[in-house]
Amino acid sequence: xxxxxxxxxxxxxxxRFTKERFxxxxxxxxxxxxxxxxxxxxxxxxxxxxxxxxxxxRTLSVLRECGVIQQVxxxxxxxxYERTYGHRHHDHMLCVQCGDILxxxxxxxxxxxENICKKQGFQGSSHTLEIRGYCKKCRKKKK
Amino acid sequence: xxxxxxxxxxxxxxxRFTKERFxxxxxxxxxxxxxxxxxxxxxxxxxxxxxxxxxxxRTLSVLRECGVIQQVxxxxxxxxYERTYGHRHHDHMLCVQCGDILxxxxxxxxxxxENICKKQGFQGSSHTLEIRGYCKKCRKKKK
DNA sequence: ATTGTAATTGAGACTCATTCTCAATTATAA
DNA sequence: TTATAATTGAGAATGAGTCTCAATTACAAT
Ligand SMILES: [Mn+2]
Ligand SMILES: [Mn+2]
Ligand SMILES: [Zn+2]
Ligand SMILES: [Zn+2]
Numbered sequence: 626x627x628x629x630x631x632x633x634x635x636x637x638x639x640x641r642f643t644k645e646r647f648x649x650x651x652x653x654x655x656x657x658x659x660x661x662x663x664x665x666x667x668x669x670x671x672x673x674x675x676x677x678x679x680x681x682x683r684t685l686s687v688l689r690e691c692g693v694i695q696q697v698x699x700x701x702x703x704x705x706y707e708r709t710y711g712h713r714h715h716d717h718m719l720c721v722q723c724g725d726i727l728x729x730x731x732x733x734x735x736x737x738x739e740n741i742c743k744k745q746g747f748q749g750s751s752h753t754l755e756i757r758g759y760c761k762k763c764r765k766k767k768k
Numbered sequence: 769x770x771x772x773x774x775x776x777x778x779x780x781x782x783x784r785f786t787k788e789r790f791x792x793x794x795x796x797x798x799x800x801x802x803x804x805x806x807x808x809x810x811x812x813x814x815x816x817x818x819x820x821x822x823x824x825x826r827t828l829s830v831l832r833e834c835g836v837i838q839q840v841x842x843x844x845x846x847x848x849y850e851r852t853y854g855h856r857h858h859d860h861m862l863c864v865q866c867g868d869i870l871x872x873x874x875x876x877x878x879x880x881x882e883n884i885c886k887k888q889g890f891q892g893s894s895h896t897l898e899i900r901g902y903c904k905k906c907r908k909k910k911k
Numbered sequence: 912a913t914t915g916t917a918a919t920t921g922a923g924a925c926t927c928a929t930t931c932t933c934a935a936t937t938a939t940a941a
Numbered sequence: 942t943t944a945t946a947a948t949t950g951a952g953a954a955t956g957a958g959t960c961t962c963a964a965t966t967a968c969a970a971t
Contacts, residue, residue, distance in 0.1 A: 639947095640947080640948090641937085641938050641939075641946095641947060641948070642938080643937080643938075643947090643948065643949080645948080645949070645950095646948090661928095662928085662929085663928080675950095676949090676950090677949065677950040677951075678929090678950085678951095679929095679930080679931085679949075679950060679951085679952095680948085680949065680950075682928090682929065682930075683930095683948090683949090698842075699841075699842035699843070700842070701958085702927095702928090703927085703928055703929090704928080704929090718885070718888065718890050718892070720890075721893075727888060727890065729884055729888065731880060731884055733880055734877065734880050734881070734884075737874060737876055737877050737880070738877070738897075738899060741872055741874055741877070741899075742861070742899065742901070745861065745870060745872065745904070746903075746904035746907070747861050747863075747870065747899070747901055747902070747903055747904065748901045748902040748907050749861070749899045749900070749901040750864075750900060750901040750902070751899075751900050751901070752897065752898060752899040752900060753896070753897070753898050753900075754881075754895065754896070754897045754898075755895060755896050755897075756881060756884075756885065756890070756892045756894075756895040757839065757892070757893060757894050757895065757896075758885070758890055758891045758892040758893040758894070759890070759891040759893070760889075760890055760891075761888070761889035761890065764889070764891050782918090783918080783919090784917095784918060784919070784966085784967050784968075785967080786918090786919065786920080786966080786967075788919080788920070788921095789919090805957085805958085806956095806957080818921095819920090819921090820920065820921040820922075821921085821922095821958090822920075822921060822922085822923095822958095822959080822960085823919085823920065823921075825957090825958065825959075826919090826920090826959095844929090845956095845957090846956085846957055846958085847957085847958090
């Protein structure tokens with residue numbers, strides 16, 4: 626996503642383009658998988674660019690409201706995000722022990738949801754399925 | 769759920785029956801809908817019984833591990849629980865137009881989720897499925 | 912019933928993600 | 942260039958949840 630599109634997005638919200646916001650946008654879109662605000666913040670610092678923690682949190686909220694990224698989960702270790710654009714749909718398993726997040730996709734699951742919607746006259750446009758429990762590693766540790 | 773069943777549950781975990789734990793159990797089961805730890809804590813205090821915040825958090829964890837209650841969501845205002853015991857599990861459809869929430873249940877959907885977990889070696893203990901879209905009424909209005 | 916002891920409790924200190932404050936800075940339109 | 946409203950950042954504040962540890966209590970063994 627380039628500067629102009631981003632500027633336009635902000636304009637529509639009555640907000641200004643700033644280098645801090647742009648740096649945060651670029652970093653957020655650089656992740657193929659999941660990321661959290663603190664990691665993003667530290668990586669921005671490491672690369673010499675600068676943006677405060679406050680700006681990171683503020684900008685991630687903006688990006689979420691614009692649909693550029695989405696919240697994947699709120700774990701005991703913080704909020705996890707992922708980019709929305711260019712990412713095919715999938716659902717999540719969340720380990721309540723270590724906070725690990727696994728992704729999965731099931732065509733069957735999607736189809737059944739469509740049928741359920743049809744039956745109830747509901748026009749579904751998106752969904753979130755989060756399965757919570759213990760991942761393989763943490764199951765072993767428990768024993 | 770009565771004292772004896774609860775005592776047995778705790779026994780199996782090598783834990784003792786205490787009045788604090790029982791008070792917390794009873795309060796947790798008294799909610800038909802959602803509740804959060806702080807509310808539960810304050811209501812226990814108000815009714816003259818006593819149990820500390822620490823015990824509330826500790827006991828809610830125990831109850832969740834026993835499957836008596838489950839985490840519904842982690843929100844910006846904290847963790848939301850609902851009773852499982854004596855309540856049938858269900859999922860939700862949320863109308864983004866009017867905010868209406870429809871409940872549904874699909875045995876098929878549950879089974880498939882179990883299979884997916886098994887395949888990945890994940891021990892699922894609960895899940896949240898929220899389908900967002902337009903309800904029957906709002907679909908008509910749109911036309 | 913008494914006793915030994917390991918489990919439990921509670922007050923409050925602590926953690927840590929996130930939000931808030933506000934003076935200094937900056938983007939933007941006039 | 943200037944006026945000014947938006948934005949920023951350092952650090953303080955908030956708040957949910959966890960941890961500590963001395964005092965208490967459940968309960969099994971006697
Ligand atoms: Mn994902
Ligand atoms: Mn439910
Ligand atoms: Zn795990
Ligand atoms: Zn509706």
